[in-house]
Amino acid sequence: MAWFKRKDKGIQTPTEEKKDTPKGLWYKSPTGKIVDTEELEKNFYISPEDGYHVRIGSKEYFEILFDDNKFKELDKDLSSKDPLKFEDKKKYTDRLKDAQDKTGLKDAVRTAVGKSKGEDLVIACMDFSFIGGSMGSVVGEKIARAADYSLKNNIPFMIISKSGGARMMEAALSLMQLAKTSVKLAQLADASIPYISLCTDPTTGGTTASFAMLGDINISEPGALIGFAGPRVVRDTTGKELPEGFQTSEFLQEHGFLDFITPRQELKNKINLYLDLILNRPVRA
Incomplete structure (x- = not known):
């Protein structure tokens, strides 16, 4: 059995001196495709082989949509309190602090105004990394204030949804945000100011039940999960077997819930084309 025993140990590296491969150099998509993270970033965080859209946050969406990544952030210091003393x-206060320290964000949405293809646009973008993109009082308030800014300055409004739903730590206060944001969007509609809703992966719960589905045009990225409740809850409630993929953006477009699906690299051009047409602006290349 000598062949199982290595006589010549060769050069041995002590365990404490061994180097691991630095994390973050490669990304593996759900289909198993491997892509260099630098290439992924250059490709709008889309896996080039299978078209998988990696989840990104407000930082990346602002880079994609605002000209030269120049914008003014609105209400950036607004943060949640703990009126219900939830524990x-x-x-809850500890959860908030942990999320803020980990993400560098104040809450699950950032709002900003800037130029997109040379025209003013207000964007509210949710961040799933902050407590699952849950919708609490600050999320509703910042969206409402961003809508007010659009209304006051007659600027088109866009919300990028990415959320696990209402924030349970704020209970009924969280649910009130559905009504508050819906009222503000109705005011925009009365003033004939366009509102674009972009549903990304995932868009669920109270977000779907309010502002995510109230756009003058509702759009999505490919393969996004969009729904109110999970498949098991829907099946148990309806008592019916559900078709495969019934909560994907492709299924929803086929059944009339979405106007169109656009790959991320075409997003800036597509939303500005829509705004040019609806506002009777000269269509730009």
Whole structure:
């Protein structure tokens, strides 16, 4: 059995001196495709082989949509309180602090105004990395204030949804945001100011039940999960077997819930083309 025993140990590196491959150099898509992270970034965070759209946040969407990544952030210091003194395994205030330290964000949405293809645009973009993109009082308030800014300055409004739903730590206060944001969007409609809703992966819960589906035009990225409740809850409620992929953006477009699906690299051109047409502006290349 000598062949199982290595006599010549060769050069041995002590465990404490071994180097691991630095994290973040490669990304593996759900279909198993491997892509260099630098290439992924240059390709709008889309896996080039299978077209998989990697989840991104407000930082990346602002880079994609605002000219030269120049914008003015609105209400950037607004942060949540704990009026209900919620405590489960952890205090809500501690959860908030942990999320803020981890993400560098104040809450699950950022709002900003800037130029997109030379024209003013207000964008509210949700961040799933902050407590699952959950919708609490600050999310509703910042969206409402951004809508007010659009209304006051007659600027088109866009919301990029990415959310797990209402924030349970704020209970009924969270649910009130559905009505508040819906009222503000109705005011924009009365003033004939366009509102674009972009549903990204995932868009679920109270977000779907309010502003995510109230756009003058509702659009999505390919393969996004969009729905109110999970498949098991829907099946148990309706008592019916559900078709495969019934909560994908492609299924929803086929059944009339979405106007169109656009790859991320075409997003800036597509939304500005729509705004040019609806506002009777000269169509730009």
